[in-house]
Amino acid sequence: MFTTVCVLGGTGFVGKHLVARLVKQGYQIRVLTRHRERHRELLVLPTVEVIQADIYNPAELEHYFQGQAAVINLVGILNEKRDNGQGFHRAHVELTRQVIQACQRSKVSRLLQMSALHADASAGSSYYLRSKGEAEGLLRQAQGILTTCFRPSVIFGPGDGFFNRFATLLRFSPGIVPLACPNTRFAPVYVGDVVACFVSALNNASTYGQCYNLCGPQSYTLKQLLQYTAAQIGLYRWVIGLGRSSSWLLANVFQYMPFYRPLTRDNYRSLQIDSVCDQPFPAIFGLSPKSLDEIVPGYLQQNSSRQHYNTLRRSAGRDR
Numbered sequence: 457m458f459t460t461v462c463v464l465g466g467t468g469f470v471g472k473h474l475v476a477r478l479v480k481q482g483y484q485i486r487v488l489t490r491h492r493e494r495h496r497e498l499l500v501l502p503t504v505e506v507i508q509a510d511i512y513n514p515a516e517l518e519h520y521f522q523g524q525a526a527v528i529n530l531v532g533i534l535n536e537k538r539d540n541g542q543g544f545h546r547a548h549v550e551l552t553r554q555v556i557q558a559c560q561r562s563k564v565s566r567l568l569q570m571s572a573l574h575a576d577a578s579a580g581s582s583y584y585l586r587s588k589g590e591a592e593g594l595l596r597q598a599q600g601i602l603t604t605c606f607r608p609s610v611i612f613g614p615g616d617g618f619f620n621r622f623a624t625l626l627r628f629s630p631g632i633v634p635l636a637c638p639n640t641r642f643a644p645v646y647v648g649d650v651v652a653c654f655v656s657a658l659n660n661a662s663t664y665g666q667c668y669n670l671c672g673p674q675s676y677t678l679k680q681l682l683q684y685t686a687a688q689i690g691l692y693r694w695v696i697g698l699g700r701s702s703s704w705l706l707a708n709v710f711q712y713m714p715f716y717r718p719l720t721r722d723n724y725r726s727l728q729i730d731s732v733c734d735q736p737f738p739a740i741f742g743l744s745p746k747s748l749d750e751i752v753p754g755y756l757q758q759n760s761s762r763q764h765y766n767t768l769r770r771s772a773g774r775d776r
């Protein structure tokens with residue numbers, strides 16, 4: 457029985473949901489982070505210790521894995537500084553290699569890893585998907601460790617970076633929104649379902665050595681998802697889908713924005729493949745994945761009315 461779990465990437469969107477679920481189920485959790493003080497909400501959870509660590513330092517990794525029964529690696533990046541694959545390689549491939557070696561040295565025998573749908577080391581042009589695929593290859597070769605990996609489509613839920621970002625983009629845009637790669641399809645999967653799979657797999661021997669594609673019950677084009685977001689927050693926007701060359705041009709323009717990049721060249725490359733599954737949700741987890749309508753209105757509309765309330769407070773001079 458694996459009851460002590462060290463989580464890398466436990467401070468992120470999926471990580472927070474996963475840690476909360478593991479706490480509920482009685483696990484002892486150790487979260488390694490680069491910035492402990494930024495994650496005070498985790499510090500108050502019982503049975504969770506949050507440790508500031510350099511996870512790229514093999515000795516530190518080994519030290520903090522000591523005494524843990526399992527490790528869950530959720531670390532991932534969607535953008536890198538330069539468009540040369542090195543950032544993705546470091547965060548996905550090098551880190552996974554070090555995690556495996558540290559597990560071997562500290563006698564951790566169970567490793568769960570987050571990958572991405574259509575991760576493939578040898579196909580496609582996206583550095584993100586290739587590096588995720590390369591990391592999966594390392595897991596398959598890992599000696600003496602029971603591994604399981606998960607490959608979700610885009611993940612939604614409270615705190616997500618998908619619908620919340622779309623909502624912000626829509627609020628700040630004038631009446632017309634140009635959208636790159638509008639016809640790419642996604643099958644959004646609920647974060648609660650994703651973390652349920654991780655928790656269920658942890659102590660289920662049938663999942664050892666397996667990699668599971670995780671998709672929600674329905675697929676949508678990117679344009680439909682943007683229009684869905686607009687409808688949820690009560691905005692009317694005219695979404696103009698861009699063709700291939702205009703989408704690539706937009707990615708090149710955003711690539712060089714210093715602080716906020718809504719689209720990069722590598723995002724464009726990964727958007728050339730539909731992020732949908734060709735099989736139903738894995739039966740082994742015994743759940744029917746939740747739909748957008750069951751979850752999204754609950755947080756997008758709530759955020760929207762909170763923003764409206766804050767605007768009213770500001771205009772009344774009550775936010776000081």
Ligand SMILES: NC(=O)c1ccc[n+]([C@@H]2O[C@H](COP(=O)([O-])OP(=O)(O)OC[C@H]3O[C@@H](n4cnc5c(N)ncnc54)[C@H](OP(=O)(O)O)[C@@H]3O)[C@@H](O)[C@H]2O)c1
Nearest residue numbers: 465467468469470471489490530531532570572609610611
């Ligand atoms: N969200 C999605 O729609 C989606 C879809 C498919 C796959 N995934 C995969 O699921 C995983 C979790 O996604 P998420 O949405 O929860 O991501 P997230 O919110 O960005 O969190 C990622 C975590 O990884 C750590 N991290 C980020 N960059 C790092 C770096 N360069 N070096 C070391 N640590 C770093 C951060 O921890 P600290 O800052 O505390 O160190 C952060 O908590 C990722 O592997 C992602 O690729 C996500």
